[in-house]
Amino acid sequence: MPEPAHGRPVAHVKDPGASGHAVDGTAPRGTDAAARRRRDRRSRRYRRDVRWSPYAFVAPFFLFFLAFGLFPLLYTGWASLHRVELTAPTDMEWVGLRNFSRLLEDEFFWNALRNTVTIGLMSTVPQLLMALGIAHLLNYRLRGSMFFRVAALTPYATSVAAATLVFVLLFGRDYGMVNWALGLVGIGDVDWQNGQWTSQLAVSTIVIWRWTGYNALIYLAAMQAVPKDLYESAALDGASPWQQFIHVTVPSLRHTILFTCVVSTIGATQLFGEPLLFSGGAGATGGADHQFQTLGLYLYEQGWVNLHLGRASAIAWAMFLILLVVGAVNWLIARRLGKSA
Amino acid sequence: MRRTAILAVVVALGAALLSGCAKDSEEPGDAAYDSGGGEGRTTITVGVFGAFGLREAGLYEEYMKLHPDIRIKQTSIQRNENYYPQLLTHLSTGSGLADIQAVEVNNIAEVTATQADRLVDLGRTEGVSKDAFLGWKWAQGTTKDGKTVGLGTDIGPQGICYRKDLFAKAGLPTDREEVGRLWTGDWNKYLETGRKYQARAPEGTSFVDSASGVLAAVTGSNEKRFYDESGEIVYKESPAVKQAWDLAAAFATERLTGRLQQFTPSWDQAMSNGAFATVSCPAWMLGHIQDKAGAAGKGKWDVAAAPRPGNWGGSFLVVPKTGDHTAEAAKLAAWLTAPEQQAKLFTERGSFPSAEAAYALPAVADAKHPYFGGAPIGKIFSRAAQDVPVQIVGPKDLIIAQNLADIGMLQVDQKGRSPEEGWDAAVKAIDNALDE
Numbered sequence: 001m002p003e004p005a006h007g008r009p010v011a012h013v014k015d016p017g018a019s020g021h022a023v024d025g026t027a028p029r030g031t032d033a034a035a036r037r038r039r040d041r042r043s044r045r046y047r048r049d050v051r052w053s054p055y056a057f058v059a060p061f062f063l064f065f066l067a068f069g070l071f072p073l074l075y076t077g078w079a080s081l082h083r084v085e086l087t088a089p090t091d092m093e094w095v096g097l098r099n100f101s102r103l104l105e106d107e108f109f110w111n112a113l114r115n116t117v118t119i120g121l122m123s124t125v126p127q128l129l130m131a132l133g134i135a136h137l138l139n140y141r142l143r144g145s146m147f148f149r150v151a152a153l154t155p156y157a158t159s160v161a162a163a164t165l166v167f168v169l170l171f172g173r174d175y176g177m178v179n180w181a182l183g184l185v186g187i188g189d190v191d192w193q194n195g196q197w198t199s200q201l202a203v204s205t206i207v208i209w210r211w212t213g214y215n216a217l218i219y220l221a222a223m224q225a226v227p228k229d230l231y232e233s234a235a236l237d238g239a240s241p242w243q244q245f246i247h248v249t250v251p252s253l254r255h256t257i258l259f260t261c262v263v264s265t266i267g268a269t270q271l272f273g274e275p276l277l278f279s280g281g282a283g284a285t286g287g288a289d290h291q292f293q294t295l296g297l298y299l300y301e302q303g304w305v306n307l308h309l310g311r312a313s314a315i316a317w318a319m320f321l322i323l324l325v326v327g328a329v330n331w332l333i334a335r336r337l338g339k340s341a
Numbered sequence: 342m343r344r345t346a347i348l349a350v351v352v353a354l355g356a357a358l359l360s361g362c363a364k365d366s367e368e369p370g371d372a373a374y375d376s377g378g379g380e381g382r383t384t385i386t387v388g389v390f391g392a393f394g395l396r397e398a399g400l401y402e403e404y405m406k407l408h409p410d411i412r413i414k415q416t417s418i419q420r421n422e423n424y425y426p427q428l429l430t431h432l433s434t435g436s437g438l439a440d441i442q443a444v445e446v447n448n449i450a451e452v453t454a455t456q457a458d459r460l461v462d463l464g465r466t467e468g469v470s471k472d473a474f475l476g477w478k479w480a481q482g483t484t485k486d487g488k489t490v491g492l493g494t495d496i497g498p499q500g501i502c503y504r505k506d507l508f509a510k511a512g513l514p515t516d517r518e519e520v521g522r523l524w525t526g527d528w529n530k531y532l533e534t535g536r537k538y539q540a541r542a543p544e545g546t547s548f549v550d551s552a553s554g555v556l557a558a559v560t561g562s563n564e565k566r567f568y569d570e571s572g573e574i575v576y577k578e579s580p581a582v583k584q585a586w587d588l589a590a591a592f593a594t595e596r597l598t599g600r601l602q603q604f605t606p607s608w609d610q611a612m613s614n615g616a617f618a619t620v621s622c623p624a625w626m627l628g629h630i631q632d633k634a635g636a637a638g639k640g641k642w643d644v645a646a647a648p649r650p651g652n653w654g655g656s657f658l659v660v661p662k663t664g665d666h667t668a669e670a671a672k673l674a675a676w677l678t679a680p681e682q683q684a685k686l687f688t689e690r691g692s693f694p695s696a697e698a699a700y701a702l703p704a705v706a707d708a709k710h711p712y713f714g715g716a717p718i719g720k721i722f723s724r725a726a727q728d729v730p731v732q733i734v735g736p737k738d739l740i741i742a743q744n745l746a747d748i749g750m751l752q753v754d755q756k757g758r759s760p761e762e763g764w765d766a767a768v769k770a771i772d773n774a775l776d777e
Contacts, residue, residue: 086426087455089433108773168606175610194755280605283422283743288751289766304426306740306774 080313099314112298120268123207135219152213164277222256272296388439390424398689440670447739461660464489473698477731491657492678493695497623498725507618521646535597552593552754553746558621559585562651568735590760623653624693650728
């Protein structure tokens, strides 16, 4: 198996082109010294190359990150300290922390935060549980397992807009299929969009539908790395498949589960497309009573409907800070899990 | 072998997806213009919202035939709520703009007040005649120092569209003159007709689609709505808004509405299922009904005069200064808004001209709409347009109107809240939106 030459100095020394002269005794001494100098120069250049080229290789990402990640973040922070309108974005008036302090008494902000948390819980918890179950099933030897794996991923590949428009029709009050099905079992028409809980449940359904398969595949990948002998010995001890799942699979997936929890939490905090489109394209209010307006939607409403860029920036930063807190909590949990493992 | 097969499938799928996206983002008719385009032509882009109708009415094609060196491309964003913020950002950065951009009447005051420096003064463009337009329409697109940055396209004089079959079943007259007489001069008579309808209504139908629609229609028939002459926000005390609110709320509390939200999928579905008997019909609504109610609704719909003349909606064209072809774009904008073209837009799409000079043209004066039982829409809407009160528009009209309709009145209509609760919720949302 030949070693790849890139980034490995050892491989270079073995290179016959570089060391050929050194073993050739007939070469004159002067040439030998020149060859050594050349070799030294080459190896210096090589060391520099080895040392710095990785930075060159990762540079594009970081340059783009600086331009499209860090700069907007900092600029948003700067804008959040100003009163600035979309009609005149260059016209900024310093207001200090006013935009943040007013969030504390902004009932629309708190409402949005509450909705974000409830929709987040209603979608993340069942989603991850179902994903775990589906992954467990896919982990069995199945005929056409590839088909099921791809099928599990298709909702994730569907565009939010397309999926949500279908769900809007499904959850329609007058002509929706969900209500039609409920009618068959004798439950009267539910006004999905207008109820506090019903609307949030409907939005959660879209999220669950989209992300369950995606998480299931992540779990499946982790499951396949679990050593088979663990299952064999568990089976020898008389553990049922269910017991094996609880006592072997789940503990082995602890870190993967934590990872999906973190990613799903971030996703839930930023939830935007589903609630926006669930109102049938009727704007960013999140229903007549703001009943399914999430933080992302409120941010959009402040910035792009009401045109207050400063206030929208403050909401963006508040969301960022909330995510940092959530991240810290997750990290603490992860550390405890790591210790107990 | 297996790997190459999978790779081939992936590539094929990817290509299909990509081409699918590309098709999605372009308008159905674009290909025709692309294939027709030769080298060395000037391309003028037009940015609009919704189904604006300029292309659908064949105006671009006609202009390109008259000017073989010009190519016109249009981009469209469905809802003005999404279109307008984008227009503002593009104006402020001076990039990403089309050569001609449409502006909705609820935004025109803000655009003329804050963006005039970035727009071409179209009042001086060759072929633009101030006298051709309705005075108030011209004034709305003109700044305080006399620069006309927006040329009026259509306006929204109102009628009431109604279903003849449902009216007949409820024992009401079906002839459009008689129907108009049911409520002439007074919106309260419209409410009374609603009560009569609902008493004998075919099952599963309601008199009107939504309370918010009534609200918009009634506020649209008043001169002073959300702002007063000095530019102060007065909607909270405005008697016109109060009257409109109370009337719309009466429709909601007496259950005369279909409890729908306009321009949502359920509203369209209800329209195609014939679930409501009337809807306030600015001229541009005719095209919408025709699209959504489809072939099944043909001959069932008709148009009658509204209780009082009012205006709801309408648009303008502006030309940003940063464009590469501002002179050509201004010429095109002038041509598109000239009386003859406005008349054509009316014949094809039902968008009513803001150019008063077009009303006398036979295309408008004798216009009949086959979908609406051959209703003489030219006469109905001309009469309404000439009696429309000259409305005071303000920079935040859109936000006020939207929150009154989609928060306040929607709560009364769909959630069964009391009119007072709905009003308070709307005021709270508007205060928050206006930063007060």
